Amino acid sequence: MFQKILIANRGEIALRVLRAAKELGIQTVAVHSTADADAMHVRLADESVCIGPPPSRDSYLNIHQIVAACEITGADAVHPGYGFLSENAKFADILAAHNITFIGPSGDHIRIMGDKIEAKRTAKRLGIPVVPGSEGAVSDEKEAKRIAAEIGYPVIIKASAGGGGRGMKVALTEADLEIALATARSEAGAAFGDDAVYIEKYLQKPRHIEVQIFGDGAGKGVHLGERDCSLQRRHQKVWEEANSPALNAEERSRIGDICANAVANLGYSGAGTIEFLYENGEFYFIEMNTRLQVEHTITEAITGIDLVHEQIRVASGGGLSVTQNDIRFHGHAIECRINAEDPRTFVPSPGTITHFHTPGGLGIRVDSGVYSGYRIPPYYDSLIGKLIVHGRNRVECMMRLRRALDEFVVDGIKTTLPLFRELVGNPDIANGDYDIHWLEKHLAKGE
Template sequence: MVSKILIANRGEIALRVLRACKELGIPCVVVHSTADADAMHVRLADESVCIGPPPSRDSYLNIHQIVAACEITGADAVHPGYGFLSENAKFAEILEAHGITFIGPTAEHIRLMGDKITAKTTAQELGIPVVPGSDGEVKTEEEALQTAAEIGYPVLIKATAGGGGRGMKVAKSADDVIEAWSTARTEAAAAFGNEAVYMEKYLGKPRHIEIQVFGDGEGNAIHLGERDCSLQRRHQKVWEEANSPALNVEQRMRIGQVCADAMKKLKYRGAGTIEFLYENGEFYFIEMNTRLQVEHPITEAITGIDLVHEQIRVASGGGLSVQQDEINFHGHAIECRINAEDARTFVPSPGTITHFHAPGGLGVRIDSGVYQGYKIPPYYDSLIGKLIVHGRTRVECMMRLRRALDEFVVDGIKTTLPLFQDLVDNQDIANGDYDIHWLENYLANKPA
């Protein structure tokens, strides 16, 4: 087992990893910017190191400062959380070169799955179903027109690097292709420093289904079921469920086994998530995230497996703690991402929390680093907490979620809590009848 872990992140995920370290009896170090000096994870850590001013590039993305913090404190491992440097192959390589364990996949696998074209090709080779599309980068207008005609309209043009909806455009006919291709390239270059784009078949009303996988790096791998992340705004997940209301047991186990078998062939190490679009009974690979996901708690809720414990165990060379036939799925879980944003306009709302009361009771979990009197800085992602609710059935889970939302109080700033109070009472949501476009259509048509 590693002897001391440095947590290279902030907010709720830093606190989540810190708790796992304390449960395992492993001393932990947190790094922070000057803006996060009063953060909860800084208060609770065994040691903390300030690594720079508020801008992420000068602190949480500053590899030199993080490595220096490891050397100063004697940390022999780094947990990157999600975001920031969690999928940075160079960071993983530099840590390994300094004899520091990266709690995540190898740099090779991060790099392999970080480029969407390479990831898609790799997925095909591993037996994972993919969306019909271009063989690689679409480099010219002529190639864009020809490829779109071969795939069939509508088509989706996407940046090979990055995500979050940037560098992504839909072309519904030949008249749209050139403009969509050109705009996607311009956005990709501005956002990611890489103008390369590729093309896929655009699915009309798909769901977003992802499979949680785990490998030991030696050719053993498992899956822990799926999560339905279809409720999205601007390609950002808002509400996630496990299991998906759209899948039956046979579908769940079939696609899960496909993913686990692929990770065995790849000799993948650590936690990963394979994301799909799902429509008319078919799964189509989108991408693979080589890190812990924001929504990992709902998988923990239905399996009883602590994914951060498992990450640390695998990184320490201890292998997987469970085999596939030992994993059982219990009940239903939902996660709501609570942001410091206006629930109607989604404008960020930094400021001081004047009153904070978290809901409790059976099956209710809050992952949040905020507290009464905490000042939310304006420099980072607006996520302030996650409400995770578990029940024996989806109906019980929804009832528990409604109750928990009514108990949740955050004053002094605006939050997205009212949005979830609306959603939990919506009939489509109650029926599990939604796709990746549902939420944006709902918000566009909602009366002012």
């Protein structure tokens, strides 16, 4: 087991990792920018190191500074959390070169899955169902039109190196394709420094289903069920559920086994999530995230397994603590991402939190690094906390969520809490009847 873990992140995920490390008796090092000197994880860590000014490129994305912090403090492992350097293959390679363990998969696996075209090719080879589309990057408009004609309109153009909705455009007809292709390439080049794009069949009303997997790096893999992340705005997840209200036990087992076998055959090590679009009983691979997800909490709620403990155990060479037969699913869980944003316009709302009160009671968990008097800096992601609710079934979970949202108080800034109070009372949400387009359509009606 590790002696000291450096947490290369900030906010609620840094605090989440710190708590797990402390429970395992491992010393912790917090790194922070000057803007985060008063952050909760910095206050609670055994040691802290300032790694630069507020801009992420000068602090949380500064590999040299983070490696130096490891050497100064004697940290023998780094947990990257999510975002920032969590899927940076170069970072994993550099840590390995300095005999520091990256708590995550190998640099090679990060590279494979970070390239959307190579990831799709690899998924297909491993027996994971994929969306019909181009085998690789499309070279020109002529090739794009040929492929679109073969798979049928509408189609979607996606950035090979992208994510978060950037470099992603839909073409409903051949007449739309030229503009969609040019725009996607331009956005991809600007956002990722790589204008390669590929083309896929565009599904009309799919759900976003993701499967949580773990591999031991030595040929063993398990799945911990799926999460439904269909409630999204601009391809950003807002509300997640486990398990999905759209799947039955047979579908859950089928796609879970496919994913577990795939990561075992890949020799993958650590946590990962294989994401799908799901429509008319069929799953279509989107991408694999080679890290812990924001919404890992709801998987923990229904399985009782601490995923960060498991990450640390696997990275330290201890292997998986569970087999597939050990994993059981209990009840239903929902996570709401509480952002410092206007609940209608989604404009960020940095500032000082004058009062912060979290809900409590059976089945309620709040992951947050903020507190009364904390000043939210304007430099980073607007997520300030996650409300996770668990119940014996979905009905109980929804009722408990409604009650918890009524108790949650954040004063001094605008947050997305009013949006969730609205959603929990919506009949479509209550019935689990929604797809990836539902939330944006709902928000458009209210404008």
